Amino acid sequence: MSGEDEGERARKSRRRKEKRSREEGADEATVEEEEEEGYFYADEPVNLEDVKGPLRQWVTLEAPRREIAKQFKKFLKTYAIKGNNIYRARIAAMAAANKESLQVSYLHLSQCEAPMLAVWVADAPTELLDIFDEVAMELVLEMFPLYRDICQEVH
Secondary structure, three states: OOHHHHHHHHHHHHHHHHHHHHHHOOOHHHHHHHHHOOOOOOOOOOOOOOOOOOHHHHOOOHHHHHHHHHHHHHHHHHOEEOOEEHHHHHHHHHHHOOOOOOOOOHHHHHOOOOOHHHHHHHHOHHHHHHHHHHHHHHHHHHHOOOHHHOOOOOO
């Protein structure tokens, strides 16, 4: 990933934090202080079952966000029925039709190694779907590097 992509991701993350802080009345400085004071370290895996604080704020922090993305990407890459990878096939079909919507089954997500992702979609839909969209686009671009020329986002 290029430095420009990293910068864009950081700007989007910062805008989301600011928006959610305003919506929920939380102090943005408090959220950033928690990140800086060692609640989460970049090199350490995050236990997604150990939510620290309100879920909607916690999932916007960099370390939990990164772990959620990692788990969702693993799900998309590995979920199979009778040996057939469902989501790689769905991504290929989506790309063949030049579409930008990837349908993910709630039931499938609830059966993966991180089933709390399915629960959190109901509890923090905007935050989780933002992460899922980014991961889906990353995976689409891994499979079809020029797909951004067709669609800017995948949902």
